[in-house]
Amino acid sequence: MATQVHDAPPAGAPSYVGSRVLRTEDPKFLTGAARYTDDVHLPGMLHAAFLRSPHAHARATAIDASRATALPGVVGVYTEADLAGLVAPLTTLFERPEVGTITRPPLDSTTAHYVGQALAVVVAESRYVAEDALEEIEVEYELLPVVMDPEKALEAGSPVLRPELGSNNYAHIEFQRGDVERLFAEADHVFRKRLDHGRHMAAPLETRGVVADYRAATGELTMWSSTQLPHYLRTVLSGLLGMAENKIRVIAEDVGGGFGLKAIVFDEEAIVPALARLLARPVKWIEDRYEHLAASVHAKDQICEIEAALTSDGRILAFRGRHVGINGAWPGHPWTSLVDPLCAAMLMPSIYDIEAVGFTVDSPLTNRAPIGPYRGIGWTAGQATMQLLLDDAAAALGMDPTELRLKNAIPDAPFVSATGMSYDGGSYSASIHKLLEMVDLPAFRGRQAELREQGRYIGIGISPYIEPTGWGAELSRIQGFPWEFFDSASVTVEPDGSVIVTTGMQSHGQSHETTFAQVAADALGVRFEDVRVMQGDTALAVYGNGTYASRSAVIGGACIMRAGAEVKEKLVEMAAHAMEVGVGDVEMAEGEARVRGVPGKRMSLREIAGFAYYGGTRRPPDVEPSLTATRSYDPPQTYANGTFAAIVEVDAGTGKVTIEEIVCCEDCGRMLNPMVVDGQVHGAVAQGIGGVLYEEIAYDDETGQLLTGTLVDYLYPSTVEVPPMRISHIETPSVVTEGGIKGAGECGTIAAGPAVLSAITDALTPFGRIEITKTPLRPGDILDLMDAARR
Amino acid sequence: MTTSTRADVSEAQRPVTLRVNGRAMTALAEPRMLLSDFLRHELELTGTHVGCEHGVCGACTVRMDGDIVRSCIVFAVQAEGAELETIEGLAAPGELHPIQQAFREHHALQCGFCTPGMVLAVQTLLEQNPDPSEQEAREYLAGNICRCTGYVGIVDAVLAAARALRSTTPAEEVA
Numbered sequence: 029m030a031t032q033v034h035d036a037p038p039a040g041a042p043s044y045v046g047s048r049v050l051r052t053e054d055p056k057f058l059t060g061a062a063r064y065t066d067d068v069h070l071p072g073m074l075h076a077a078f079l080r081s082p083h084a085h086a087r088a089t090a091i092d093a094s095r096a097t098a099l100p101g102v103v104g105v106y107t108e109a110d111l112a113g114l115v116a117p118l119t120t121l122f123e124r125p126e127v128g129t130i131t132r133p134p135l136d137s138t139t140a141h142y143v144g145q146a147l148a149v150v151v152a153e154s155r156y157v158a159e160d161a162l163e164e165i166e167v168e169y170e171l172l173p174v175v176m177d178p179e180k181a182l183e184a185g186s187p188v189l190r191p192e193l194g195s196n197n198y199a200h201i202e203f204q205r206g207d208v209e210r211l212f213a214e215a216d217h218v219f220r221k222r223l224d225h226g227r228h229m230a231a232p233l234e235t236r237g238v239v240a241d242y243r244a245a246t247g248e249l250t251m252w253s254s255t256q257l258p259h260y261l262r263t264v265l266s267g268l269l270g271m272a273e274n275k276i277r278v279i280a281e282d283v284g285g286g287f288g289l290k291a292i293v294f295d296e297e298a299i300v301p302a303l304a305r306l307l308a309r310p311v312k313w314i315e316d317r318y319e320h321l322a323a324s325v326h327a328k329d330q331i332c333e334i335e336a337a338l339t340s341d342g343r344i345l346a347f348r349g350r351h352v353g354i355n356g357a358w359p360g361h362p363w364t365s366l367v368d369p370l371c372a373a374m375l376m377p378s379i380y381d382i383e384a385v386g387f388t389v390d391s392p393l394t395n396r397a398p399i400g401p402y403r404g405i406g407w408t409a410g411q412a413t414m415q416l417l418l419d420d421a422a423a424a425l426g427m428d429p430t431e432l433r434l435k436n437a438i439p440d441a442p443f444v445s446a447t448g449m450s451y452d453g454g455s456y457s458a459s460i461h462k463l464l465e466m467v468d469l470p471a472f473r474g475r476q477a478e479l480r481e482q483g484r485y486i487g488i489g490i491s492p493y494i495e496p497t498g499w500g501a502e503l504s505r506i507q508g509f510p511w512e513f514f515d516s517a518s519v520t521v522e523p524d525g526s527v528i529v530t531t532g533m534q535s536h537g538q539s540h541e542t543t544f545a546q547v548a549a550d551a552l553g554v555r556f557e558d559v560r561v562m563q564g565d566t567a568l569a570v571y572g573n574g575t576y577a578s579r580s581a582v583i584g585g586a587c588i589m590r591a592g593a594e595v596k597e598k599l600v601e602m603a604a605h606a607m608e609v610g611v612g613d614v615e616m617a618e619g620e621a622r623v624r625g626v627p628g629k630r631m632s633l634r635e636i637a638g639f640a641y642y643g644g645t646r647r648p649p650d651v652e653p654s655l656t657a658t659r660s661y662d663p664p665q666t667y668a669n670g671t672f673a674a675i676v677e678v679d680a681g682t683g684k685v686t687i688e689e690i691v692c693c694e695d696c697g698r699m700l701n702p703m704v705v706d707g708q709v710h711g712a713v714a715q716g717i718g719g720v721l722y723e724e725i726a727y728d729d730e731t732g733q734l735l736t737g738t739l740v741d742y743l744y745p746s747t748v749e750v751p752p753m754r755i756s757h758i759e760t761p762s763v764v765t766e767g768g769i770k771g772a773g774e775c776g777t778i779a780a781g782p783a784v785l786s787a788i789t790d791a792l793t794p795f796g797r798i799e800i801t802k803t804p805l806r807p808g809d810i811l812d813l814m815d816a817a818r819r
Numbered sequence: 820m821t822t823s824t825r826a827d828v829s830e831a832q833r834p835v836t837l838r839v840n841g842r843a844m845t846a847l848a849e850p851r852m853l854l855s856d857f858l859r860h861e862l863e864l865t866g867t868h869v870g871c872e873h874g875v876c877g878a879c880t881v882r883m884d885g886d887i888v889r890s891c892i893v894f895a896v897q898a899e900g901a902e903l904e905t906i907e908g909l910a911a912p913g914e915l916h917p918i919q920q921a922f923r924e925h926h927a928l929q930c931g932f933c934t935p936g937m938v939l940a941v942q943t944l945l946e947q948n949p950d951p952s953e954q955e956a957r958e959y960l961a962g963n964i965c966r967c968t969g970y971v972g973i974v975d976a977v978l979a980a981a982r983a984l985r986s987t988t989p990a991e992e993v994a
Contacts, residue, residue, distance in 0.1 A: 060866015
């Protein structure tokens with residue numbers, strides 16, 4: 029697609045876009061009237077519970093369910109063989125020669141590849157009875173060698189988990205642009221940083237869940253699922269279940285958070301409808317929290333090793349990276365484990381003007397749960413490693429860390445990065461300057477010195493970031509994912525003048541019912557309150573890829589602008605004909621057609637719509653009745669940017685870190701609703717803090733046992749851990765997307781955590797320079813780092 | 820729901836009678852049935868959500884005899900004779916309680932899953948402490964996890980709701 033430049037609307041034009049419009053969807057959530065998957069109750073509904081492996085790697089040589097099936101209320105116990113012919117094997121195909129292809133049954137009853145993997149499923153009259161039956165199933169296991177250490181997994185001689193791959197490496201990718209070797213050889217300084225970034229996960233508050241209802245008489249499947257991508261799930265299910273897409277309806281009316289985790293097609297989403305079809309009764313499965321922690325998908329488990337070649341005056345010449353994404357037993361579908369290491373590697377140049385970059389990416393299979401996308405994907409670990417590396421470099425060169433970054437920052441204009449990514453203009457330096465004003469660095473340094481006198485240690489970390497947003501085909505391909513993306517929206521003015529927007533995107537907290545209505549109201553020139561957004565149901569909404577990767581504002585916004593413009597054109601045509609004026613004399617505003625220069629000559633949207641649908645021969649002769657349009661959009665590459673600061677205090681006696689404040693200057697281009705953008709930043713920051721200080725999915729290194737199977741072990745940050753935040757905005761409209769929208773949502777998870785790591789380092793400077801090598805950092809880890817620095 | 824013949828009642832089930840949002844209700848529950856499941860699936864009050872089933876996340880928070888409990892770690896039979904309040908009873912249909920209004924005005928919710936439990940916890944906080952400091956509000960709500968908002972809007976909403984409720988509370992009650 030040709031690149032086009034779009035201007036922001038003229039100053040002073042009335043616009044819902046850009047306003048802090050309160051959310052339309054709030055009352056249903058506030059009053060308990062929302063409908064999540066577990067709120068669906070169907071007559072005759074049965075309940076499923078999965079038998080999950082207690083072993084990390086074992087062959088199930090015998091499964092005896094005779095006592096389980098004898099329990100009153102148990103309908104049956106089903107294994108892989110029972111589903112043969114009902115669910116096809118799932119193939120995860122990544123069309124690059126460096127990446128393996130894995131095909132496996134959605135329910136594997138012969139081999140457990142990680143703790144929590146489903147081996148069988150019970151269906152019963154109630155969930156309580158289904159869980160009773162799980163206790164009665166007897167499985168004979170033959171334990172197999174467990175592969176946990178990712179680097180040993182890559183060595184020759186390691187047990188191979190998927191023989192079809194020939195090794196444990198799911199992917200080996202090499203990339204180089206520019207003369208990396210020469211620049212490193214000629215550099216005055218080479219700095220190196222390795223960070224073992226901890227495995228954690230999105231863990232939305234609503235777990236996964238499926239309700240499937242198959243009507244044999246019509247051959248139709250209706251399925252409720254807590255998913256971020258209803259239409260894409262339908263497409264995959266069509267193949268797995270052998271059903272036409274027009275016979276499958278996927279509904280995700282309200283979804284209690286996703287953060288990328290639910291942008292996956294899960295095995296249970298194929299198994300449960302297959303059971304409903306087999307049993308000719310509706311079946312519900314609601315994941316419990318143990319299942320969620322053990323057997324959904326984890327994220328961001330990476331070894332990042334980055335080297336930087338610098339001149340003695342602080343100019344960065346090149347980066348070289350080794351990115352290892354620690355896979356589970358197989359890739360999450362469809363994204364695969366490469367969402368972490370490959371995306372981290374491609375974004376290494378970040379906002380820096382360097383001459384060359386090279387990297388390797390590997391993804392060793394281990395006996396852990398699969399990896400899936402989680403807000404910020406691999407960029408989080410990449411940002412954290414780069415943050416610590418550049419801090420080290422600045423310290424060694426005697427430079428202020430922010431000065432080093434500003435010295436190497438690209439201009440605040442469109443720029444092609446060293447890896448070939450086309451940034452669409454931003455405030456790469458301006459956001460750093462604005463942030464420095466917000467934190468008043470000199471005053472902070474004064475307070476820091478005073479407190480140190482009292483034995484208190486505060487520190488600041490400043491972390492500028494760039495964030496690929498608006499995930500379309502071009503962005504996907506440039507990051508190494510050779511797939512197609514787009515989305516669609518329909519805009520319809522109904523006969524009474526009310527407006528319905530449908531989209532295949534799916535809001536699970538993103539506020540689409542509000543923000544998309546703002547866009548539609550502006551595009552049509554109608555009142556916000558007259559627009560209703562319908563989504564989360566493949567039977568109601570036009571096809572789309574779904575909501576993830578900060579894409580909905582950019583892509584959904586553009587689809588609605590395009591479709592809205594088409595419908596508006598028709599409205600104007602109808603109104604001009606009815607009022608007997610020229611088309612050029614009519615403008616739509618606030619839900620009426622007005623004749624320019626003739627005050628009082630106007631026609632309401634209701635009148636125009638009535639005329640369009642039921643005007644008969646009075647309509648313009650060559651114009652079709654009805655007022656509807658469907659349009660699609662696949663954006664060029666677009667990138668948000670900004671800078672975070674974290675201010676922390678470290679208790680030198682206990683190692684406890686308290687975050688005083690997070691400060692942010694962000695630039696996501698033209699904002700649809702600043703209130704919603706702020707909310708996205710706030711939530712992402714909390715998750716970023718969780719990742720560096722609290723949240724960790726831990727396994728026993730030897731046995732592969734999951735050590736964090738409850739929320740007593742897996743620690744969500746609460747109101748007392750997440751600090752107050754201050755956010756400012758710079759709006760640099762994208763020069764390539766419709767309306768200049770860039771998209772927002774992940775920056776806090778990418779850059780707030782790394783800012784905290786820097787701030788901890790800064791706070792502890794009086795004890796020597798601490799060397800952070802892993803996340804998360806618990807109080808004991810901090811004390812260890814201080815001990816090491818003192819030595 | 821309130822009438823059953825003996826034949827319908829399995830040996831383990833027993834009627835549980837309680838008041839929910841001011842209405843007397845009776846339904847059958849096995850002794851092991853969680854109050855959260857009883858509310859959601861027997862009484863069809865699905866505004867109470869279940870996030871962890873082990874009493875950590877706070878999504879299932881309801882009020883029992885005026886204080887907050889986690890309904891996922893209370894058995895339904897323990898609520899026999901109790902006065903329960905759930906999110907469905909906080910405001911009249913089509914209306915918002917001042918706390919709900921403050922949540923809306925301060926963008927204190929995104930996906931909405933934690934919201935009912937959070938709102939009921941806030942209601943109880945403000946009954947016990949009508950003028951909390953930010954720190955007091957944060958400490959009281961530390962048992963209710965929100966994965967979406969970073970708590971920024973929630974804390975703002977609590978302080979705003981406290982102001983709104985104080986301004987509408989008769990002076991003698993404040994005293």
